[in-house]
Amino acid sequence: MGEPGNEHLSKAEWRTRITAERRSQVTEERAREAAALASAAARLPGEVVCAYMPFGTEPGSRALLDQLLDQGKRVLLPIVPAEPGPLGWAVYEGPSSLGPGRLRGLLEPTGRGFGPDTLGTADLVLIPALAVDDEGVRLGRGAGYYDRSLSFAAPGAALIAVVRDAELVRALPAEPHDVRMTGVLTPDQGVAPRPVID
Secondary structure, eight states: OOOTTOTTOOHHHHHHHHHHHHHTSOHHHHHHHHHHHHHHGGGOOOSEEEOOOOOTTOSOOHHHHHHHHHTTOEEEEEEOOSSSSOOEEEEOOSGGGEEEOSSTTOEEEOSOEEOGGGGGGOSEEEEEOSEEETTOOEEOOSSOHHHHHGGGSOTTOEEEEEOOGGGEESOOOOOTTOOOOSEEEETTTEEEESSOOO
């Protein structure tokens, strides 16, 4: 997706393009990528991980979360707030700890919820994204939940966006409030740092 001519697309145009490509992905390929991401999770650093339960066509699977749990990590998943604002967090303890969230189709932990500053306890944050560029600029869905949340991350925490390999691009539109990713996790490359150094 990093071919010439894309560098002048707006965020809305990027979102439309990537969302359409994800919807057209065949089930077998989505399953292969999810399995590769779960396998790569075995090599991720960190003792406390803020992750996410994939929603719609987002890359990943519950198997990735279970892989983190199997390694003895404390796994926290986001709780979408009732009003626009930063995400809350709750502990993931396996499939039985999940229930319907505020957004239709989204599963969230049903146990005790914690405030946005809980993100600061994580040394690794896995973040859903539509695309990431060479400088670590992340394109999200546009709701702004992560934009409002990432300021709570601990200094030095690894901020890793999870995307498909085709969603690594040369350049995305950037705004001053954008929090740069320190790396990406993809099915084929595993963990790769950002920014890219040629």
